[in-house]
Amino acid sequence: MALSGLQIYKLLPKTNCKDCGYPTCLAFAMKLAAKQASLDDCPHVSAEAKEALSAASAPPIRLVKVGTGAREFQVGNETVMFRHEKTFFHHPGLALRVKDTEDAGAVAEKVKMVNDYSVERVGIEMTFNAIAIENASGDPGTYADAVKAVRSQTALPFVLMSDDVDALKAALDVEGDHKPVLYAATVDNWEAMAGLAKGKQVSLAVRSQDGLDELADLATKLGDAGVEALVLDPGSRDLGESLAQVTQLRRLALKKNLRLLGHPIIAFAGEVADTEEGEIVATTQFIAKYAGIIVMDRFDPAVAYPLLTLRLNIYTDPQKPISVDPGIYDFNNPTADSPLMTTTNFSLTYFSVAGELDGSGIPSWLLICDAEGMSVLTAWAAGKFDAETIAKAVKTFNAGDKLSHKKIILPGHVAVLSGELEEELPGWEILVGPREAVDLPAYLKQL
Amino acid sequence: MPVTVEIPKERWTGSIREVTLGATAEQGGTRAKTVTVGGETTLPFLHFEGEMPHTPIVGIEVQDSYPADWSPVLLAAWGDVLNDPAAWAKKAEEIGADVIMLKVRGADADGNATSPEQAAAVIQSVLQATGLPIIVRGPGQAELDNKLLVAVAEAAPGERLALGLCEDKNYRTIVAAALAHDHLVVASSPIDVNLAKQLNILISDMRLPLERVLMDPTTGALGYGIEYSYSVMERLRVAALTGDGMTQQPMVCFVGEESWRQKESRTAEGVPAEWGDIEKRGITWEIATATALLESGADIVVLRHPETVDVVHETISKLMAH
Numbered sequence A: 001m002a003l004s005g006l007q008i009y010k011l012l013p014k015t016n017c018k019d020c021g022y023p024t025c026l027a028f029a030m031k032l033a034a035k036q037a038s039l040d041d042c043p044h045v046s047a048e049a050k051e052a053l054s055a056a057s058a059p060p061i062r063l064v065k066v067g068t069g070a071r072e073f074q075v076g077n078e079t080v081m082f083r084h085e086k087t088f089f090h091h092p093g094l095a096l097r098v099k100d101t102e103d104a105g106a107v108a109e110k111v112k113m114v115n116d117y118s119v120e121r122v123g124i125e126m127t128f129n130a131i132a133i134e135n136a137s138g139d140p141g142t143y144a145d146a147v148k149a150v151r152s153q154t155a156l157p158f159v160l161m162s163d164d165v166d167a168l169k170a171a172l173d174v175e176g177d178h179k180p181v182l183y184a185a186t187v188d189n190w191e192a193m194a195g196l197a198k199g200k201q202v203s204l205a206v207r208s209q210d211g212l213d214e215l216a217d218l219a220t221k222l223g224d225a226g227v228e229a230l231v232l233d234p235g236s237r238d239l240g241e242s243l244a245q246v247t248q249l250r251r252l253a254l255k256k257n258l259r260l261l262g263h264p265i266i267a268f269a270g271e272v273a274d275t276e277e278g279e280i281v282a283t284t285q286f287i288a289k290y291a292g293i294i295v296m297d298r299f300d301p302a303v304a305y306p307l308l309t310l311r312l313n314i315y316t317d318p319q320k321p322i323s324v325d326p327g328i329y330d331f332n333n334p335t336a337d338s339p340l341m342t343t344t345n346f347s348l349t350y351f352s353v354a355g356e357l358d359g360s361g362i363p364s365w366l367l368i369c370d371a372e373g374m375s376v377l378t379a380w381a382a383g384k385f386d387a388e389t390i391a392k393a394v395k396t397f398n399a400g401d402k403l404s405h406k407k408i409i410l411p412g413h414v415a416v417l418s419g420e421l422e423e424e425l426p427g428w429e430i431l432v433g434p435r436e437a438v439d440l441p442a443y444l445k446q447l
Numbered sequence B: 001m002p003v004t005v006e007i008p009k010e011r012w013t014g015s016i017r018e019v020t021l022g023a024t025a026e027q028g029g030t031r032a033k034t035v036t037v038g039g040e041t042t043l044p045f046l047h048f049e050g051e052m053p054h055t056p057i058v059g060i061e062v063q064d065s066y067p068a069d070w071s072p073v074l075l076a077a078w079g080d081v082l083n084d085p086a087a088w089a090k091k092a093e094e095i096g097a098d099v100i101m102l103k104v105r106g107a108d109a110d111g112n113a114t115s116p117e118q119a120a121a122v123i124q125s126v127l128q129a130t131g132l133p134i135i136v137r138g139p140g141q142a143e144l145d146n147k148l149l150v151a152v153a154e155a156a157p158g159e160r161l162a163l164g165l166c167e168d169k170n171y172r173t174i175v176a177a178a179l180a181h182d183h184l185v186v187a188s189s190p191i192d193v194n195l196a197k198q199l200n201i202l203i204s205d206m207r208l209p210l211e212r213v214l215m216d217p218t219t220g221a222l223g224y225g226i227e228y229s230y231s232v233m234e235r236l237r238v239a240a241l242t243g244d245g246m247t248q249q250p251m252v253c254f255v256g257e258e259s260w261r262q263k264e265s266r267t268a269e270g271v272p273a274e275w276g277d278i279e280k281r282g283i284t285w286e287i288a289t290a291t292a293l294l295e296s297g298a299d300i301v302v303l304r305h306p307e308t309v310d311v312v313h314e315t316i317s318k319l320m321a322h
């Protein structure tokens, strides 16, 4: 829990020596409480005070690292209930589950698909993050073989799933130090699981079969046993109950400062649903609502692409405008005779239009106006994309100099601006293009 | 020692207004049934701390003329009924719509402008074809909307249609039509908490009871600004539950329209292989958009694909069970 200035003051030397640069220890304590100073600035602080203060400033939801190397990912360390309060920080890791009872060839195929899958959106490469391997056979030897085989096929981090400590131990022996997540400690096996996780320095998931009380109880025991990096499975496989549980966990961590439940959450979308559509719904919910790792049972690019897009959207920093630089962009080596279009500098708008222009093969110019990073309709409604803005951009970027004609194509959504723009740009002909970027190639062809 | 975790509950002081769409014969309309949304005293589906007395509902979009610009996936899924708004509405009711959202396009596929008389005729034929309550939207250009929606309002007095879009540019006309002919309005604002509030204030200043106002905070689809809609809706809902009276309207999201606009839901050829099958991709686009917006506070999601309708119905019933 964050400490108040006075609480911090009690831990300081109280000598007012000014070495920290502040006139008194109390003044320094106040700055610390406001997070405007660092404890390191006081050279005289005791070791105990340091520990107490760093524990108090630890994030309410612990950061957990999964895997090693280039595919390592981090989850947790979230600080808000709603993204508009600040932002969500760490994308939930998406994992595909395979089982050690499946045909090895089929597993290899799935692993390859997930391993190789990468799709670009607004200049960002989006990928799946992990493979979950379940010990469905119940046999440690079979399981270790399966884990070893998958490891030879991918560098993706693993979630190793078994309630049998021996199976996980056998798997860890072949997995080496790739830092998987062990799933899961339960009321029945937690002591042995704690020993294994601690010995191998890996994070441990804990599964409750009976709600948050049992989860808290287990988390306490595991903490006492010295396991630091936990991942929580509150246990429900019901869509609505899961929503309640993950919301309660996030609230307990953030609002009640309940450290023992301040860990990332693992969710099983494939277990919440028995259809592919149901799995899409569950994954959507877990992306929006608070999961750190989401395990799916199906993989299809047509589903992966929308879900990865959703993750990117929800985890976008709401404070950061997403825009491109205003200016004139060219496509397919345009000449002075090529058409000129205009739109706003909202990056999505730009990328949609640019994608179409580029793909059409038709040489063209695109004038990007400074509409404060808003889309066409939003900017227009807010008065940021009007005739004046467009005329100003035409002049600022000397659009006329590049052209042998004086024609400019407006987005169809702002056809109403034609008249005013004619007045603002004497001598120019104002054309109205389609409303949607996707219809641009057809429009340009018939021009 | 067993641990007991105290479940953290918010003590909300506000609630969402209940809004009823449609009117039965007894109530001065011709609807077979009415449907009520709103009434929540907690965030979406958090039954452990408050009530959701009315289940969120699914609308299906019907247009007054053939939607030649729709995704081929949608055209194939609906087939011939797309040529006849009455048959289309009937089919929509059959496959599980709770309300119909009739969109009057303003012009047919050949570019012939829609007259107010035509708009009046189409609402009458749709009213006859279905017993469900109806949301009616114009083409989305304030002046044309005024002309067509006033004709629609006049042609269906007492039906408690929800007329939209009612924006800051044209709310006077639309609200006056709703008052004169006993309808509701869909108050639409561009992804902004204060603009949404402001419009509700202007509408209630005209004496339209807020029990007849739905709020459209503007839907952004997945990949196209969904995060803005998602957060504005969460902010509106939190404000409403905290007691801000001008944000307590049930919210409607035009999910189908936004989800099926873009390349991702319309283009099969010449796109990256990583995008996968067009049909599954398009439907997933709509399912994910609808689900995320329901979780951020939508009371009505208006959809386009029949398969999405099934999935969203099932999702809602799972989330309402407790």
Ligand code: SF4
Binding pocket: A012, A013, A014, A015, A016, A017, A018, A019, A020, A021, A022, A023, A024, A025, A028, A041, A042, A043, A044, A045
């Ligand atoms: S350096 Fe430490 S002891 Fe000296 S005034 Fe600052 S806080 Fe107090």
